[in-house]
Amino acid sequence: MAIGQNAQADMPSICRSCEARRNGLCSAFNACQLSELAKASSRQEVSAGTELPDGETYSNILSGVVKLTRKLSNGRQQIVGLHFAPDFLGRPFEPRRPVRAEAVTNVTLCSFPRSIIERMMQESPRLSGKIIEHTLEQLDEARDWITALGRKTASERVASFLLMIAVNIDPARHSTDFELPLTRAEIADFLGLTIETVSRELTLLRTDGVIEIANKRQISLKNVARLEDRCGD
Amino acid sequence: MAIGQNAQADMPSICRSCEARRNGLCSAFNACQLSELAKASSRQEVSAGTELPDGETYSNILSGVVKLTRKLSNGRQQIVGLHFAPDFLGRPFEPRRPVRAEAVTNVTLCSFPRSIIERMMQESPRLSGKIIEHTLEQLDEARDWITALGRKTASERVASFLLMIAVNIDPARHSTDFELPLTRAEIADFLGLTIETVSRELTLLRTDGVIEIANKRQISLKNVARLEDRCGD
DNA sequence: CTGAAACCTTGATCTCGGTCAAAGTATGTC
DNA sequence: GACATACTTTGACCGAGATCAAGGTTTCAG
Numbered sequence: 001m002a003i004g005q006n007a008q009a010d011m012p013s014i015c016r017s018c019e020a021r022r023n024g025l026c027s028a029f030n031a032c033q034l035s036e037l038a039k040a041s042s043r044q045e046v047s048a049g050t051e052l053p054d055g056e057t058y059s060n061i062l063s064g065v066v067k068l069t070r071k072l073s074n075g076r077q078q079i080v081g082l083h084f085a086p087d088f089l090g091r092p093f094e095p096r097r098p099v100r101a102e103a104v105t106n107v108t109l110c111s112f113p114r115s116i117i118e119r120m121m122q123e124s125p126r127l128s129g130k131i132i133e134h135t136l137e138q139l140d141e142a143r144d145w146i147t148a149l150g151r152k153t154a155s156e157r158v159a160s161f162l163l164m165i166a167v168n169i170d171p172a173r174h175s176t177d178f179e180l181p182l183t184r185a186e187i188a189d190f191l192g193l194t195i196e197t198v199s200r201e202l203t204l205l206r207t208d209g210v211i212e213i214a215n216k217r218q219i220s221l222k223n224v225a226r227l228e229d230r231c232g233d
Numbered sequence: 234m235a236i237g238q239n240a241q242a243d244m245p246s247i248c249r250s251c252e253a254r255r256n257g258l259c260s261a262f263n264a265c266q267l268s269e270l271a272k273a274s275s276r277q278e279v280s281a282g283t284e285l286p287d288g289e290t291y292s293n294i295l296s297g298v299v300k301l302t303r304k305l306s307n308g309r310q311q312i313v314g315l316h317f318a319p320d321f322l323g324r325p326f327e328p329r330r331p332v333r334a335e336a337v338t339n340v341t342l343c344s345f346p347r348s349i350i351e352r353m354m355q356e357s358p359r360l361s362g363k364i365i366e367h368t369l370e371q372l373d374e375a376r377d378w379i380t381a382l383g384r385k386t387a388s389e390r391v392a393s394f395l396l397m398i399a400v401n402i403d404p405a406r407h408s409t410d411f412e413l414p415l416t417r418a419e420i421a422d423f424l425g426l427t428i429e430t431v432s433r434e435l436t437l438l439r440t441d442g443v444i445e446i447a448n449k450r451q452i453s454l455k456n457v458a459r460l461e462d463r464c465g466d
Numbered sequence: 467c468t469g470a471a472a473c474c475t476t477g478a479t480c481t482c483g484g485t486c487a488a489a490g491t492a493t494g495t496c
Numbered sequence: 497g498a499c500a501t502a503c504t505t506t507g508a509c510c511g512a513g514a515t516c517a518a519g520g521t522t523t524c525a526g
Contacts, residue, residue, distance in 0.1 A: 068376075070376065070379075070380045072380065072384055072385070072465055072466045073465055073466060074465075076384045076465075077384070078379060078380040078383040078384045080376040080379045080380060081376070091369060092362070092365060092366075092369075093365075093366050093369055095369075095373050096370075096373055097373060097376070097377065099376070121358065121361070121362070122358045123358075125354065125355045125356075125358070125361060128354070128358060128361035128362070128365065129325070129354070129361070131365055132325060132326075132361065132364055132365055132368060133325075133326050135365060135368040135369055135372060136324060136325075136326055136328070136368055137329075138372055139368060139371055139372045139375060140328050140329055140330060142372060142375035142376060142379060143301075143303065143313040143314070143330070143332070143375060144330065145379055146303075146311060146313045146375060146378055146379055146382060147303045147305065147311040147313060149379060149382035149383045149425065150311040150382045150422075150423075150424070150425030151305055151309045151310070151311045151425060152305070153512075153513090154512075154513065183472095183473070183474090184473075184474060184475095185473085185474095189383075191383070192382060192383030192384060193513075193514090194513075194514060194515080195473090195474080195475095196474095196475080196476085196513085196514075196515085197512090197513055197514075199474060199475055199476080200475080200476080200513090202475095203475075203476085215522085216473075216474065216521080216522080232305055232306055232307075232309075233305050233306060386482080386483090387482075387483065416502095416503070416504090417503075417504060417505095418503085426483075426484090427483075427484060427485080428503090428504080428505095429483085429484075429485085429504095429505080429506085430482090430483055430484075432504060432505055432506080433483090433505085433506080435505095436505075436506085448492085449491085449492080449503075449504065449505095
């Protein structure tokens with residue numbers, strides 16, 4: 001159709017192959033909005049371990065994984081959220097409690113000024129809807145982990161974690177082979193456990209033939225059905 | 234001002250004294266939208282223990298407390314959210330995992346058909362914004378509890394819970410005297426503990442002079458500063 | 467190759483909170 | 497008043513996961 005082709009022609013070239021246009025934030029924009037945004041956007045590479053200052057931008061994650069962490073007294077900390085490409089970071093309204101965002105792996109971002117997105121939200125119900133949908137997805141996931149942290153055993157949590165990583169690391173084809181983006185310490189901070197317990201539960205899954213582990217980080221799910229059985233829900 | 238007075242005059246009488254207009258969902262509507270909604274709204278009393286079917290309506294909670302529960306195998310369950318008046322229930326997009334909503338106390342609701350709210354969301358950025366704000370608040374709260382369940386001790390969780398109830402049960406004046414809306418079993422399902430541990434931690438707070446307990450449910454905070462110290466964050 | 471730093475695994479022991487058991491306290495019904 | 501039901505408290509004991517300790521593996525610099 002001619003209209004579709006024109007829209008294609010008008011679309012900023014940088015956006016054409018971008019994953020964020022498929023289900024991400026940018027799926028809410030038309031070609032006109034995309035070209036306005038593309039002018040104000042900036043792409044950046046962030047290396048693992050860098051803190052991402054929150055506040056002034058909305059960013060599509062083009063590749064990599066970002067963690068959100070909350071701190072308690074005695075050096076305790078808890079990961080309260082994980083974001084995978086092609087997710088996005090940024091929100092209207094300030095969170096009431098401080099949360100630290102940090103790149104877990106090397107990360108590629110495509111960032112827009114806060115002001116443009118928030119103006120467009122006033123004009124485009126489609127964008128507002130996308131942000132509502134995204135926030136509700138995060139809320140549903142947060143509630144999954146509330147349930148896991150409140151009522152699941154250590155081995156159920158580790159099993160649930162592996163499945164969650166598998167579906168998020170490559171949303172297109174739910175791969176059974178993937179590299180863990182998190183260290184054992186980060187997995188522990190996510191699951192409310194200690195490094196040692198995470199390590200023990202992983203070895204248990206390995207010796208039971210449910211998974212294989214190569215090089216500490218490379219996971220291969222050998223029996224997804226049995227892994228699901230061990231999730232406890 | 235004349236305009237303001239006309240708006241007052243046009244406002245449905247049923248809405249005039251309603252708390253939901255202050256910070257709740259209805260603060261997003263003008264007098265015209267309010268009268269359209271008032272025609273389609275229905276008020277209902279729901280007694281404690283009743284399940285609230287989700288899906289077909291959005292409802293302001295005019296009084297009472299509602300819990301959201303998720304179930305696991307072995308009869309385990311976890312409360313994943315609490316709603317106090319003048320909060321509202323209802324969401325666009327289906328949750329991917331089933332959640333059961335149940336009245337914890339007797340509850341008064343003011344309900345609107347889903348279709349009207351979702352049409353108005355298309356037309357009114359103010360309403361979309363309100364829903365985004367509300368969803369983000371729930372997400373922030375969920376993350377508070379992720380942190381508590383993952384990293385806080387039993388006594389820190391109980392202390393945090395009491396403070397949370399105190400600020401939510403009566404948002405206007407943070408009362409230090411209130412009635413616990415939940416049974417010990419429900420508190421346990423919220424905090425990821427057992428009934429016995431909740432009971433022991435409450436007696437500990439009482440014998441330490443931090444709170445007083447009358448009639449099992451009537452709580453009086455005697456030393457808010459010391460209660461805050463015991464929250465662990 | 468050598469050494470150091472960071473990360474991971476495994477074992478021994480301890481402890482917080484769970485489990486099991488029994489008794490106490492409201493509230494309502496006949 | 498007697499009894500039943502639902503909820504709560506308290507005590508004794510136990511076990512899942514934490515803590516403490518030691519050693520293994522990987523990676524990288526020189």
